[in-house]
Amino acid sequence: MIQAINVSKIFESKKILDDISLEVRNEFIGVVGSTGIGKSILLKIIAGLIKPSSGKVMIDQGQTTGFVFQHSALFDSMSVEQNIRLPLEESSSFSKKEIDAKVKEISELLYIPKQMLKQNCNDLSGGERKIVAIARAVIYDPTYLLYDEPTTGLDSVMHNKICQIVKGLNKPGILVTHNKDTVKAVGIKIVYVLDAGKLNLTKELYE
Amino acid sequence: MGIRDVIPFLKFPFQSLFSPGKGAKTFRRFIDHIYDFGVESILLVVIVGFFVGLVTTVQSAYQISNMLPKYFLGLTVGRMLMIELGPVLTAMALIGRCVSAMAAEIGTMKVTEQIDALKSIKIDPKNYLAKPRILAMLVSLPLLNALMIAVSLCIGALYAQIFYGTNTQVFFYGLTHPFYPRDFWVSFVKSGFFAFWITTAGVYCGFNVSGGARDVGKAATDAVVISTVLVLVLDFVAATLFF
Numbered sequence: 036m037i038q039a040i041n042v043s044k045i046f047e048s049k050k051i052l053d054d055i056s057l058e059v060r061n062e063f064i065g066v067v068g069s070t071g072i073g074k075s076i077l078l079k080i081i082a083g084l085i086k087p088s089s090g091k092v093m094i095d096q097g098q099t100t101g102f103v104f105q106h107s108a109l110f111d112s113m114s115v116e117q118n119i120r121l122p123l124e125e126s127s128s129f130s131k132k133e134i135d136a137k138v139k140e141i142s143e144l145l146y147i148p149k150q151m152l153k154q155n156c157n158d159l160s161g162g163e164r165k166i167v168a169i170a171r172a173v174i175y176d177p178t179y180l181l182y183d184e185p186t187t188g189l190d191s192v193m194h195n196k197i198c199q200i201v202k203g204l205n206k207p208g209i210l211v212t213h214n215k216d217t218v219k220a221v222g223i224k225i226v227y228v229l230d231a232g233k234l235n236l237t238k239e240l241y242e
Numbered sequence: 243m244g245i246r247d248v249i250p251f252l253k254f255p256f257q258s259l260f261s262p263g264k265g266a267k268t269f270r271r272f273i274d275h276i277y278d279f280g281v282e283s284i285l286l287v288v289i290v291g292f293f294v295g296l297v298t299t300v301q302s303a304y305q306i307s308n309m310l311p312k313y314f315l316g317l318t319v320g321r322m323l324m325i326e327l328g329p330v331l332t333a334m335a336l337i338g339r340c341v342s343a344m345a346a347e348i349g350t351m352k353v354t355e356q357i358d359a360l361k362s363i364k365i366d367p368k369n370y371l372a373k374p375r376i377l378a379m380l381v382s383l384p385l386l387n388a389l390m391i392a393v394s395l396c397i398g399a400l401y402a403q404i405f406y407g408t409n410t411q412v413f414f415y416g417l418t419h420p421f422y423p424r425d426f427w428v429s430f431v432k433s434g435f436f437a438f439w440i441t442t443a444g445v446y447c448g449f450n451v452s453g454g455a456r457d458v459g460k461a462a463t464d465a466v467v468i469s470t471v472l473v474l475v476l477d478f479v480a481a482t483l484f485f
Contacts, residue, residue, distance in 0.1 A: 102362035
């Protein structure tokens with residue numbers, strides 16, 4: 036279980052997040068809100084990438100998170116395959132054979148063609164980069180997936196493809212976005228709205 | 243970088259060296275960086291060494307002309323190169339070639355969230371980015387220092403023979419009479435210290451970038467300025483400690 040307890044974040048004396056509490060057990064939840072409202076900051080605090088000004092985040096022992104960054108954050112000096120392999124290669128518990136098999140499995144699951152694996156990340160389109168970022172996040176089979184604006188800047192075809200992939204992965208976690216259509220397309224049922232630093236459960240998306 | 247950074251800066255290399263990570267992978271990156279910092283700097287160091295050897299010989303010949311025996315030329319040039327010019331100028335050459343580049347590379351990774359991405363896949367960025375660079379420079383810089391001294395001395399001896407009629411044997415006799423082993427090892431100890439701190443400056447400045455392209459450029463400039471000043475400060479400290 037992920038538990039955010041009374042999390043607040045202050046940036047340059049401005050309160051971005053105000054006493055937010057959130058719990059994720061086995062569900063996939065959405066957080067929507069306008070641009071610049073603090074959604075990414077909330078997600079990064081949950082992932083442990085940013086420290087909260089107050090409050091704490093707890094993740095059950097043995098559980099892990101995978102993070103899909105808004106701008107993909109791929110390692111641009113590496114090929115697609117090297118990006119996907121990296122999390123497993125840096126872990127001491129996988130042999131080369133196991134990593135090869137896992138890369139093959141994930142590539143097929145996410146419709147990554149073989150020839151793309153050899154390409155440098157800089158040569159990919161925005162949508163392809165997102166898919167590789169998802170592959171890198173899921174390859175070590177984290178308990179929860181955290182998506183930061185996974186469909187921003189994509190055309191409708193790629194938007195639908197990414198949503199289909201996210202839905203197909205069927206992993207619990209959190210998806211933050213400003214685009215309510217994304218939340219609907221990936222089939223999220225529990226949606227929160229982040230506004231003025233507060234997080235409120237909403238039902239209006241499906242009404 | 244400001245005054246608040248002094249303590250974190252001093253802690254940074256030790257946190258990096260003791261950061262957890264897979265040893266074999268760190269070793270592979272260490273070898274890659276040896277190639278980047280060491281092998282690819284050879285030409286630069288040879289060129290610098292060539293001209294330093296010439297200038298040092300000309301200046302030394304001018305200083306001792308008609309006052310001291312010819313073998314003093316080898317003594318003066320050798321001592322200057324060994325304890326001062328070799329370590330300092332090799333460090334300066336690598337600051338220009340490697341330190342600014344590592345600050346820019348790591349800074350770009352920071353602003354494009356690649357460092358956050360490393361953390362998100364449970365890789366310690368200090369172990370992944372800082373540790374192999376620091377260790378690689380610790381090996382590369384002293385070896386390049388030795389190369390620079392060797393090149394400078396050979397060119398100096400050749401120049402002295404052609405233009406001042408100082409026999410090469412006389413030149414090298416002066417180099418080793420008297421020979422103090424301390425001069426030799428101090429040269430390498432200084433190189434090691436320079437390597438440690440200039441790499442720390444480059445990596446630290448990269449890790450602490452926030453913003454965009456302009457800030458990455460500023461980090462590269464900061465890294466060069468800080469490491470240059472550090473070399474001069476450490477050089478003074480070494481001079482007072484060892485001589």
